[in-house]
Amino acid sequence: MKGLLIFAGTIVFVALFCGVLPLVVMPGAGIGVALPVISVPGEILEKNFPFDGFNLTNTLIGTLLADIGVLVFAFGATRNMKEVPGRLQGLFETLSDALYGVTKATAGPNAKKIFPLMATVFLFLLVANWLELVPGVDSVGLMHCAEDGFNGYEKNGLILEVSEALDPGTKATEADYEACHNKDHADEEHAEDAEDAAHEGEETAAVAATEGESGGDESATGESEHAAGEEAARDDLYVVTPFVRAAATDLNLTLALGLIAFLSIQYFGVRSLGMRYFAKFVNTPALGNLDKRPMGVMDFVVGLLEIISEIAKILSFGFRLFGNIFAGQVLLFVMAFLVALVLPAVFYGLELFVGLIQAFVFAMLLLVFSSMAMEKHGHDDDH
Numbered sequence: 001m002k003g004l005l006i007f008a009g010t011i012v013f014v015a016l017f018c019g020v021l022p023l024v025v026m027p028g029a030g031i032g033v034a035l036p037v038i039s040v041p042g043e044i045l046e047k048n049f050p051f052d053g054f055n056l057t058n059t060l061i062g063t064l065l066a067d068i069g070v071l072v073f074a075f076g077a078t079r080n081m082k083e084v085p086g087r088l089q090g091l092f093e094t095l096s097d098a099l100y101g102v103t104k105a106t107a108g109p110n111a112k113k114i115f116p117l118m119a120t121v122f123l124f125l126l127v128a129n130w131l132e133l134v135p136g137v138d139s140v141g142l143m144h145c146a147e148d149g150f151n152g153y154e155k156n157g158l159i160l161e162v163s164e165a166l167d168p169g170t171k172a173t174e175a176d177y178e179a180c181h182n183k184d185h186a187d188e189e190h191a192e193d194a195e196d197a198a199h200e201g202e203e204t205a206a207v208a209a210t211e212g213e214s215g216g217d218e219s220a221t222g223e224s225e226h227a228a229g230e231e232a233a234r235d236d237l238y239v240v241t242p243f244v245r246a247a248a249t250d251l252n253l254t255l256a257l258g259l260i261a262f263l264s265i266q267y268f269g270v271r272s273l274g275m276r277y278f279a280k281f282v283n284t285p286a287l288g289n290l291d292k293r294p295m296g297v298m299d300f301v302v303g304l305l306e307i308i309s310e311i312a313k314i315l316s317f318g319f320r321l322f323g324n325i326f327a328g329q330v331l332l333f334v335m336a337f338l339v340a341l342v343l344p345a346v347f348y349g350l351e352l353f354v355g356l357i358q359a360f361v362f363a364m365l366l367l368v369f370s371s372m373a374m375e376k377h378g379h380d381d382d383h
Contacts, residue, residue, distance in 0.1 A: 014342070022340030023165040032162035034169065035337045036138065036240070037150050038330055042250040043241040045142060058141070058242050059250035066128035066247055073123070095123075102364070107371040110272065114370045117264055121257070122363035125248065125321070129355030132246035132329055133348055141242035145180035146172035152237025160238060166338065172237045180236035248325040248358075251318065258317030261366045262310070269373030277373065281307045313369065317362065324358050 026032050037043075042059030049056040077092035085093055099119045104111040131137055143160070146152025151169035153160040162169075172180075247253050269277040279285055283303035286296035293299075328351045335344045 017342045018339050026340065027163055027165040027167075030156065030161060030163045032165060032167055033337050033340045034153055034160050034162045034167065035151065036242075036333050037146075038333065040251070040326070042245060042252070045241060045243065057250070058245040059247055059253065062128065062131055062137075062244050063247040063250075063253060065244065066124055066131060069127040069131075070120075070123050073127075099363075103367055106364075106367050107374075110268075110371060110374050113271075113374075114268065114367055118363050118367045118370075121261075121366060122359050125257075125359035125362055126356060128247040128253075129325055129359055130352065131244070132249070132325075132332070133351060133355075137244045137246070138242045138329065138333070139240075141240045141244075143238050143240050145177050145184060146237040146239045147177050148172060148174040150239055152176075152239050154236070155238045160240065170237055176237055180238070183236060246325060246329060248321055249329050251322050254322040255314065255318035257321070257362070258314040261317050261362075261369070262314045264366065265310075265313070265369045265373050268370045272374035273376065279303075281310070317365065321358055321362055324354060328354050 022033065042057035044055045044057055045061070046056040048054065073088075073092070077088045081089065096119065099122060100111065100115055103115045103118055107114050143155060143158070146169075150172055152172045153162055153167070153169045155161060266277075269280075281303050283296075283300045286293070286299035286303075289296055331347055332344065332351060335347050
């Protein structure tokens with residue numbers, strides 16, 4: 001009987017919070033959940049900021065916040081080191097010790113050279129990936145007219161007006177965007193004019209009052225037109241561009257990290273082996289020993305293929321990280337749109353795990369490839 005009561009209570013709870021509340025009660029109160037605009041590039045918050053030709057995007061803000069988070073954590077934990085560590089210092093030491101243990105087991109004597117970069121990349125990606133789970137990220141931002149091809153909603157003050165369950169909005173056209181943009185611009189000019197008029201002197205106010213008495217009909221007509229404009233403005237379509245978006249959902253960041261990883265691997269290889277490192281790609285020693293090893297021709301060809309494989313690491317690093325984090329972001333969007341309450345918490349837990357794993361995978365690949373680049377290659381070296 002106790003088990004039946006728990007089962008029945010679970011069914012009622014799920015039906016209420018995953019069905020009735022998000023699909024009936026919330027839309028009826030005009031607070032339904034809107035499907036966010038899903039855009040692959042980072043959305044622009046301010047064009048030509050801080051200088052011409054540079055646009056401030058929400059993914060750039062997410063990157064800066066992740067940087068600040070890593071610095072605050074590192075300096076906060078190491079500022080006053082104690083023999084008996086506190087919680088923050090203990091967490092930092094535990095995490096550092098675990099990462100260095102992995103680095104030592106993988107890279108051996110080269111661990112100290114690779115560890116600083118590997119640990120920094122891991123901490124940055126961990127903070128950047130988990131940033132998308134913070135309330136307000138990807139949901140609070142600038143409201144503006146929906147551009148051509150994007151779904152938009154009517155607005156209700158400072159929020160989007162979503163009064164229907166599973167309402168995906170209305171796709172805006174270029175004409176819709178132009179009409180909405182022109183109305184917003186006109187409203188701003190009207191607000192500025194009203195503010196200027198409020199600061200006029202008594203003489204201007206008297207003149208305005210006189211003109212108002214003589215042109216009452218025109219004033220009434222103007223008010224009627226303004227009311228009509230406000231009524232029409234309610235039909236405009238708006239979207240919200242978040243102030244902050246997870247950094248790794250921007251391909252610019254992931255490819256940049258992939259390029260940094262690629263250059264770092266080459267640096268470690270040259271630092272350890274000198275110019276002999278490039279024999280891995282252009283294996284001229286193999287051609288010089290054809291009389292003893294005719295199969296050296298194959299070694300030379302394989303080396304040329306290694307060039308393609310090495311460059312492909314940039315794409316491998318970048319697209320793997322981008323694909324997993326962006327897909328997780330879209331999953332959270334869609335599940336919150338479909339259910340709104342309780343059930344998305346399960347996927348929050350999943351993304352907590354995915355964010356950790358993707359940061360660790362990226363750092364481990366950097367570690368492994370760097371360690372391999374620092375090892376000697378070729379039969380002569382073995383001999």
